[in-house]
Amino acid sequence: MKFTLDWLKDYTDIEGLTAAEISDQLTMLGLEVDSVKPLYEDLADLKTATVLETAPHPNADKLTCCKVAVGSETLDIVCGAPNVRAGLCTVVALPGTTLPGNFKIKKSKVRGEVSCGMLCSERELGLSDSHTGIMELPEGTDHGQSFIEAMGLKDTMIEVDLTPNRPDCASVIGIAREVAGFTRKELNLPVSTAEVTKVSQTFSVDVEDSNLCPRYAAKLITDITIGESPDWLKRRLNAVGLRPINNVVDITNYVMMEYGQPLHAFDYDNLAGGKIIVRCPRPDEKTFTTLDEVERPIDKDTLLICDGEKPVAVAGVMGGLNSEVSDNTVNVLLESACFNPVSVRKTSRKLGLSTDASYRFERGVDPGGTCNAMIRAVELFCEICGGKTDDEGVDIYLGRKPLNSQTLRVSRTADILGVDLNKETIRDHLESIGIRCKDKDADTLWVNPPTFRVDIEREADLVEEVARLYGYNNIPASLPQVDLSYPQQDSSRIKRCETASFLASVGFSEAINYSFTAEKHQDQLLLSEDDPRRNCVRLLNPLTEEQAVMRTFLLPGLLENVKRNLNFQQYDLKLFEIGVGFTAQGKDKQPQETMLLAGVMTGNRHKGQVTLHYKEEKTDIYDVKGTVEAIFTNLRLLGVGYDKVEFIIPVSENIEPFSVSDQFLAVMAGDKCIGSLGKCSDQVLKSFGIKQDVYYFELNYDAICDLQKVEKSFTSLPVYPAVKRDLALLLPVNIKAGEILEAVASFRDKLIESYEVFDVYQGKPIQEGMKSIAVSITYRSATKTLTDKNVEKSHNKIVKMLTDKFGGSFRE
Amino acid sequence: MVGYDPDKFSGFAFGLGIERIAMLKYGINDIRLYYENDMRFLSQF
Numbered sequence: 008m009k010f011t012l013d014w015l016k017d018y019t020d021i022e023g024l025t026a027a028e029i030s031d032q033l034t035m036l037g038l039e040v041d042s043v044k045p046l047y048e049d050l051a052d053l054k055t056a057t058v059l060e061t062a063p064h065p066n067a068d069k070l071t072c073c074k075v076a077v078g079s080e081t082l083d084i085v086c087g088a089p090n091v092r093a094g095l096c097t098v099v100a101l102p103g104t105t106l107p108g109n110f111k112i113k114k115s116k117v118r119g120e121v122s123c124g125m126l127c128s129e130r131e132l133g134l135s136d137s138h139t140g141i142m143e144l145p146e147g148t149d150h151g152q153s154f155i156e157a158m159g160l161k162d163t164m165i166e167v168d169l170t171p172n173r174p175d176c177a178s179v180i181g182i183a184r185e186v187a188g189f190t191r192k193e194l195n196l197p198v199s200t201a202e203v204t205k206v207s208q209t210f211s212v213d214v215e216d217s218n219l220c221p222r223y224a225a226k227l228i229t230d231i232t233i234g235e236s237p238d239w240l241k242r243r244l245n246a247v248g249l250r251p252i253n254n255v256v257d258i259t260n261y262v263m264m265e266y267g268q269p270l271h272a273f274d275y276d277n278l279a280g281g282k283i284i285v286r287c288p289r290p291d292e293k294t295f296t297t298l299d300e301v302e303r304p305i306d307k308d309t310l311l312i313c314d315g316e317k318p319v320a321v322a323g324v325m326g327g328l329n330s331e332v333s334d335n336t337v338n339v340l341l342e343s344a345c346f347n348p349v350s351v352r353k354t355s356r357k358l359g360l361s362t363d364a365s366y367r368f369e370r371g372v373d374p375g376g377t378c379n380a381m382i383r384a385v386e387l388f389c390e391i392c393g394g395k396t397d398d399e400g401v402d403i404y405l406g407r408k409p410l411n412s413q414t415l416r417v418s419r420t421a422d423i424l425g426v427d428l429n430k431e432t433i434r435d436h437l438e439s440i441g442i443r444c445k446d447k448d449a450d451t452l453w454v455n456p457p458t459f460r461v462d463i464e465r466e467a468d469l470v471e472e473v474a475r476l477y478g479y480n481n482i483p484a485s486l487p488q489v490d491l492s493y494p495q496q497d498s499s500r501i502k503r504c505e506t507a508s509f510l511a512s513v514g515f516s517e518a519i520n521y522s523f524t525a526e527k528h529q530d531q532l533l534l535s536e537d538d539p540r541r542n543c544v545r546l547l548n549p550l551t552e553e554q555a556v557m558r559t560f561l562l563p564g565l566l567e568n569v570k571r572n573l574n575f576q577q578y579d580l581k582l583f584e585i586g587v588g589f590t591a592q593g594k595d596k597q598p599q600e601t602m603l604l605a606g607v608m609t610g611n612r613h614k615g616q617v618t619l620h621y622k623e624e625k626t627d628i629y630d631v632k633g634t635v636e637a638i639f640t641n642l643r644l645l646g647v648g649y650d651k652v653e654f655i656i657p658v659s660e661n662i663e664p665f666s667v668s669d670q671f672l673a674v675m676a677g678d679k680c681i682g683s684l685g686k687c688s689d690q691v692l693k694s695f696g697i698k699q700d701v702y703y704f705e706l707n708y709d710a711i712c713d714l715q716k717v718e719k720s721f722t723s724l725p726v727y728p729a730v731k732r733d734l735a736l737l738l739p740v741n742i743k744a745g746e747i748l749e750a751v752a753s754f755r756d757k758l759i760e761s762y763e764v765f766d767v768y769q770g771k772p773i774q775e776g777m778k779s780i781a782v783s784i785t786y787r788s789a790t791k792t793l794t795d796k797n798v799e800k801s802h803n804k805i806v807k808m809l810t811d812k813f814g815g816s817f818r819e
Numbered sequence: 820m821v822g823y824d825p826d827k828f829s830g831f832a833f834g835l836g837i838e839r840i841a842m843l844k845y846g847i848n849d850i851r852l853y854y855e856n857d858m859r860f861l862s863q864f
């Protein structure tokens with residue numbers, strides 16, 4: 008909302024206040040000042056001048072050589088304007104002056120004649136669009152003065168960033184009211200008690216739905232002469248960023264800025280039947296052409312202003328081409344109305360049309376001020392456009408609301424604000440901005456917020472008014488008294504932090520992705536039609552397709568992150584994310600929210616590796632399996648002697664569709680699957696545009712938190728030494744090393760302390776179809792030192808068991 | 820509006836975006852960086 012101090016002065020006395028002081032006060036009252044701009048400062052060097060004589064330029068038809076008086080000097084200036092003549096008072100830019108637009112004036116020769124300056128048009132000075140001739144100052148203006156002083160062009164423009172709850176301040180009078188509040192000076196309004204008491208005999212108004220149009224007032228002004236607005240009016244409009252068009256339109260804009268009441272002027276002779284009907288479109292009315300000459304679609308909810316036959320305006324938004332005021336207009340019907348904010352907003356959105364008028368209607372125009380603004384505009388029409396108004400006018404106020412009556416408790420106000428306030432102080436503050444109060448009892452006031460304060464609905468709103476008028480800076484600061492007690496710890500959150508720290512310390516970086524994602528990820532990850540992860544929550548008004556549904560799992564987001572990093576030449580990545588996946592559960596239930604932990608690994612095993620040491624080791628399936636094992640170990644769910652989780656190769660229908668099938672493991676807690684890890688399939692990587700191998704893991708973190716961790720407990724140190732023996736078996740290639748280990752485990756020899764596979768070998772000299780698996784077994788007794796004979800016995804039994812069970816042969 | 824009696828409960832409501840506070844503390848110049856998960860950003864922290 009822009010206004011100027013010169014304009015503000017019309018309504019309240021600001022003598023002695025600087026622009027800075029006013030800005031500060033307004034900001035502290037909640038009307039934040041965005042900018043303060045002195046106007047016309049760039050015109051400080053311009054001077055007034057009087058043209059003494061003119062003579063046609065010897066070498067150019069359209070130019071005139073002038074002798075121009077500027078104070079004590081008489082200068083030769085060449086001028087191209089058609090209106091230059093002896094005796095004309097105008098404005099001159101002398102050599103050394105810079106005009107707006109960085110245009111430097113120099114002494115020069117124009118077609119052979121000396122020119123010591125330039126006579127200027129309004130457009131060249133940035134005052135308006137007028138460029139048909141040089142600016143004409145009032146007759147008798149002394150030459151040689153400062154132009155801006157002579158014209159009284161000293162002004163400051165202030166722009167306020169209004170909060171949506173204060174539509175009453177979208178007007179200069181609204182701002183003046185706030186200023187008068189803190190200066191405690193009078194508020195002077197040009198028109199404040201206008202009414203339409205009789206009914207027009209010339210035209211009629213019919214409002215079909217008082218919900219959509221609570222109030223509609225109109226008046227007929229005849230014998231209008233369309234022309235340019237007077238300078239003061241054009242200047243004020245320009246100063247606040249509005250373009251002057253003609254006197255009628257300019258007055259409607261001016262009064263809108265003044266009172267915050269949008270007005271519209273119709274050419275009365277283009278209104279059929281002398282009537283106005285405020286209604287919604289008929290079924291056959293599908294489009295309407297607004298005054299910007301664009302044909303727009305309308306629907307059954309678009310509120311229209313119509314005449315006896317057809318629509319003539321989109322209510323609250325924009326007038327129609329068929330009824331707009333033109334140079335030939337003689338009779339104007341002026342509309343001042345109050346429209347339903349929701350309806351105007353919907354229409355404005357649907358048409359993609361946002362205007363100064365719709366801005367105000369959407370936020371709430373004062374239904375009590377309709378006639379004041381209208382009569383103010385009518386007065387200006389008569390004064391400036393020569394209009395006459397014998398017509399009575401019409402005012403249809405069907406949507407009048409009962410008087411807004413609130414109570415305000417003094418004690419409650421003092422409590423909430425933490426300031427000792429008495430009833431008189433409170434009353435004094437409220438009344439300073441027009442909010443009437445009356446005593447109810449010792450502790451309470453009856454308060455009647457005026458109709459322009461659409462934002463005051465209950466006691467809390469009034470307390471806020473008192474707070475900001477008293478001054479937030481004046482409220483003493485104090486720390487609240489709180490009882491300190493140790494809050495209950497959120498154990499899941501603590502676990503998440505531990506896991507995140509752990510992963511960071513083993514070289515991962517934490518990614519955070521939006522919960523909103525693209526539906527196409529489901530296809531990209533090759534999910535089957537009945538996969539529960541296709542059950543996503545859909546947004547009603549997504550901003551883009553990329554954020555149209557809520558994610559059901561984390562992997563797609565991480566794959567997008569991989570792609571992005573590859574684009575920026577970051578090839579060695581270890582990313583993890585802990586976040587929520589949302590699964591829809593039908594229209595009537597909230598979605599299921601599951602905490603998930605996922606990660607991706609790609610590129611070199613060691614980041615930025617030096618080939619001297621690591622020789623191009625790429626991440627592989629064992630890196631990701633090792634990471635997941637380490638996560639569980641860190642959470643004390645996996646360890647020596649206890650396994651709350653295990654890794655299995657599931658049957659093929661339980662292998663994730665986005666994983667390579669022979670590099671995939673499911674993570675099980677008992678018989679519940681709580682996650683998986685694997686190598687992403689080429690097809691999936693291709694659809695993401697990723698050109699290197701990616702390994703992933705994704706786990707149900709809620710399920711992990713449900714698992715009981717194994718408490719630390721002590722095992723006594725072994726007393727007696729161990730004996731280590733190896734064995735190697737030649738087996739068919741399809742036998743898995745894990746099967747060998749399971750067989751050893753189930754053999755249950757008390758002497759076996761531990762065992763591991765330490766080599767798997769295929770190729771020469773071993774025959775095709777066979778491989779060698781080497782196992783190392785550690786034997787130890789709790790009661791004595793083992794002899795070779797003890798160990799031999801057990802070891803041979805194991806070898807026999809294994810060769811019997813798996814075929815193949817013992818390999819020394 | 821949501822069932823709390825205003826006579827019994829009063830308080831403050833404010834939004835403190837931790838992203839913006841971190842931007843001030845570390846001199847981060849673009850809030851979108853937090854959600855792009857670019858390694859060149861993540862590795863700085």
